[in-house]
Each structure stands twice: as C-alpha cells, then as structure tokens.
Amino acid sequence: MLELKNIVFEVPVDEHSSKTKRIIDDLSLTIEDGKFTVITGPNGGGKSTLAKLIMGIEQPTSGTILFNGEDVTHASITERANLGIGYGFQQPARFKGMKVKKLLELAAGKRLPALQCNEYLSKVGLCSAAYLTREVDKSLSGGEVKRIEIATMLARDPKLAIYDEPEAGIDLWSFDRLTETFRDIHEARDDRSIVIISHQERIIQLADDIVCLRDGRIEDAGPRDEIMPKLGLADRAQFGCTLTTPTELHLTKIPTTC
Template sequence: MLELKNLVFEVPVEGGVSETKRIIDDLSLTIEDGRFTVITGPNGGGKSTLAKLIMGIEQPTSGSIVFNGQDITHASITERAKLGIGYGFQQPARFKGMKVKKLLELAAGKRLPALECNEYLAKVGLCSAAYLTREVDKSLSGGEVKRIEIATMLARDPKMAIYDEPEAGIDLWSFDRLTETFRDIHETRDDRSIVIISHQERIIQLADDIVCLRDGRIQDMGPREEILPKLGFTDRGFHGCQLTQPTELHLTEISTNC
C-alpha cells in the first residue's frame, strides 16, 4: 500500500529571491495493493511531478510517503526500487552500447532465455528477431524506445509499477497490444499495483480508481464507475475535470508483424 500524507512540493520562482511556486499542494492519497489507478488532469497540474516524488526522483518540501508501512520520504531511488517500486519515464533514456536483451536481463536481475525476452517484447508490439540484438541508442525511434522501456518494466515485475503517459509516441497497433498487456497484468497479478499517468480514454477505462489532479490538488477521485461519467469525454477532449485533449497517437511507427 502506498500512502501520501500532506505532500507538498515547491520550486523557486525564476528571478525571485525567496519566492516559490507550489506544484503539489498538501496532497493526501492512498493506493491499496492490487489496484489499477489512473492519475489524470490538465497539463501542468502536477501529475508527472507526483509520480517523480513517489519514485524519489524529486524530494518533497514537506509531507511523507509511506510504502507498505515503511517511510520512504527521503529514501533514494535505488532503495525504492529494491522495495519494489518501478518507474516508466515519459521520455525514456537511451543506452549506447547496451543491447535490448541485456537491458531486459538487467531489469529482471537474471539471465533470460530468448523465449522469455520474446514474450516481453511481443506484449509491447515488438518483434524480438528485429530488436533483441539492437542497441538502445539513437537508431531507435522514440516510440520504439518507449516500448522497450515498458518491456523492461514487465521483466522487472515490481510490486508497484508507475507509468508516465505510456501511450505517448506509440502507434495504434502497439497501443492496442499495450492496453491488453495492462489488462492482463492486472487480472493475473492481483498482488501488483499499477499507477498510470494518462489522458487516454481507453487507459482510463481500465482503471479501478481514477484520480483527477489539478493545480497540484486532487480535484476528484474514486472508483471508475463513479468518476468516469464526470470526465465527459468528447471529440474535443475532457470536460468534467477540464482536462486537455487526449494524446494523439502517431501512425508513423507501425511495427512490422512477425
């Protein structure tokens, strides 16, 4: 279980002597084990910052973060990873000289047979024959790197997996596979928690719980059946929580079928 208690995150205002801007404003939230939670809201509302605070990439100004009964407010990223928290970046890093298979093995913490690597890549819409021996460098498109990172999260199998806009830069065919993967993980691993930052309606519809974040505060939250009707999806985007238009999926990176 993850507990955020009166969390505050402030940053200095550019040019100001002592003035600060509050990005996360006295936020409290509990995510139970085995729940699929989607955090949504307008751009600039603090969603990605909140995810980074949970992972330890940013440190809160005040408040506390408790994971499975242990206070991790000031724990390092490595310590949180060892406790079972995983994080998928909105813009994943590239590793020149690092091949995809090796990256998957590092994530899993063990040697992996090719068949198991194949399964992880297939779940994110990549053909293993074309990717296992490739380097995770600039030769890969943004969408390809994003899918490989999600595959490493599957290999890692954390107790709580946090994904920051996993749909960004992914083509429609791969997005279909990705939503199926999230659904399968949730249905088959009820001891694992999934937290996704997303504007995408199809991902939001997978959630057990939806959190609407605006101006660093929770505007609304609750079970999907209660919150989804309030979002008011239309062709122009959200209305109920005044969210921005869902991320446009790119059709220029369609994978080659195996």
C-alpha cells in the same frame, strides 16, 4: 500499499529568486495493493511531478510517503526500487552500447532465455528477432525506446509500477497491444499495483480508481464507475482527457511481423 500524506512540493520561481511556486499542494492519497489507478488532469497540474515524488526522483518539501508501512519519504531511487517500486519515464533514456536483451536481463536481475525476452517484447508490439541484438541508442525511434522501456518494466515485475504517459510516442496498433497488456497484468497479478499518468480515455477506462489532479491538488477521486460519469465530453476537455481514435495518433506504425 502506497500512502501519501500532506505532500507539498515547491520550486523556486526562478534561479535567483527566494520566492517559490507550489507544484503539489498538501496532497494526500492512498493506493491499495492490487489496484489499477489512473491519474489524469490538465497539463501542468502536477501529475508527472507526483509520479517523480513517489519514485524518489524529486523530494517533497514536506509531508510523508509510506510504502507498505515503511517511511520512504527521503529514500533514494535505488532503495525504493529494491522495495519494489518501478518507474517508466515519459521520455526514456538511451544507452549506447547496451543491447535490448542485456537491458531486459538487468531489469529482471537474471539471465533470460530468448523465448522469455520475446514474450516481453511481443507484449509491447516489438519483434524479438528484430530488436534483441539492437542497441538502445539513437538508431531507435522515440516510440521504440518507449516500448522497450515498458518491456523492461514487465521483466522487472515491480510491486508498484508507475507509468508516466506510456501512450506517448506509441502508434495506434501498439497502443492497442499496450492496453491489452496493462489489462492482462492487472488481471493476472492481483497483488501488484499499477499507477498510470494518462489523458487517454481507453487507459482511464481500465482503471479501478481515477484521480483527477489540478493545480497540484486532487480535484476528484474514486472508483472508475463513480468518476467516469462525471467526465462528460466537456469535462474530458477540462481535465485534459482525450479520445483514442486513429486520427489522434499521427505516428508511424512499426511492423511487428517476424
């Protein structure tokens, strides 16, 4: 279980100023084990910052973060990863000289047979034969790198998986596969928790719980069936939510046929 208690995160207004701007404002949130939680809201509302605070990429100005009862407020990224927290970046890093298979093995912490690697890649819409021996460098598109990172998260299988806008840079066909993958993971592992930062309605509809964040505060939160009716078309625009249709995903489709 993840518990955030009275979290505050402030940053300087500018490089030389003593004044600060509050990005996360006295936020408290509990994510139960086995829950699929989607955090949504307008751009600039603090969603990605909140995800980084959970992972330890940023440190809170004040407040407490507990994971399975252990205080991890000031724990390092490595310490949190060892406890079972995983993080998928909105813009994944590239690793020149690192092949996809090796990256999957590092994530899993063990050698992996090609068949298992193929399973992880196919779940994110990539053909193993075309990608296992490729380097995770500039030769890959942003969408390809994003899908490979999600595959490494599947290989790692963390207790708490945090995905920051996993749909970003993903074509429509792969987005369909991705939503199916999130659904399958959630249904297969009731002891694993998923937190996704997203504006996409189809991802929001997968959630057990929805958290609407605005100006660093929780504006609304609760079970999907309770929150979704409040997100009418006008409210979707207000919260920054979008409908997932082919016309909204103007990205090149990458064939996955082997």
